[in-house]
Amino acid sequence: MSPADVRARLEPLLAAVLERDHGEVTAFPASLPLLAGGLGLDSLTGMRLLAAIDREFGVDVAADDLGLDCLETIDTLTRYLADRA
């Protein structure tokens, strides 16, 4: 899957778990951190995002990337999923 396709399918998931407008999420820079100091995902919203990613892309991030390195930024997550989905 191309990174652009991944990003397009990831945005609604991010908007849902963060309770933000889709337009707002579309405007996020790819370098924005997902957790500390960025989008502000916490352990609960992060769990929801991982479950949504598993449903949407069929990728179990938690089982595959034990250190959750791919959750660094929107860009790292997009590229990670593009390589696997």
Add this chain to the structure above:
Amino acid sequence: MRIAETLNVGLDAVAFVDEDPFERAEVAHLLPEVLVLAVADLESALAAGGRFAAGPPTGEGRRRAAMYRDEERRRQAEAGFAGGRAAFLRWCAMRLEIGPAAAAELDRLVELGERTHRLNSTATRHGRDEVARWLAAGGLVRARLADRFGDSGLIGMVAVDRSAAADWEVELLAVSCRVDGRGVPAALLRWTMDAARAAGAAGLRARYRPNGRNVRLALLLRQLGFERAGTEAETVVFRRSLTGPLPAYPEWLEIAGG
């Protein structure tokens, strides 16, 4: 099933007692894990022990029934509370007392290490000997939580290896799922960062071993600024620098002890 969910226990910990054989048959069919008894058989079942055998040995275990009642009142209060989760948590007036574990707490610490899954940083089961070793080495910190609804007792622990000069290392973080969602793991980690920094450590490491249910703790570590420093077999070693500002305590917790 709602009762089991409310109490956060498995269906195999539930007994259904009813004088109507039809009701009993229905429950037995739908929920095979539940022990189904006629009223007339209750007394002999209690006398026989089995599933009704004496509860856990610790003080927390004995007080569990009262704690479940407190938790039910907490739930009802939250359902009727206007103003969101954070406002509710502030209103609960939670006081988290964090400090070095004492020898008298050993039984409860062993129990906590064995019974936690979702909020346990490792898939490894740590036996009594290992917990006792941490205790003797002075590397065991525990947390007790109380709020306006009651005393939840000893609900969290951190075992720290302080033997390396540069970094302290969290070997185990375990928190009871009874207090899930109240920020206790984050507070315990922040407290440990402070203690490590005060002792001159440059960083705090934390060992995380997935058990299929504890990914929340990996997310929490990332959220608190930890990054993967290495991977040993199935264990990820996270590390966070202790230079600069540290993540804040959850705003609704009053932290006591030092």
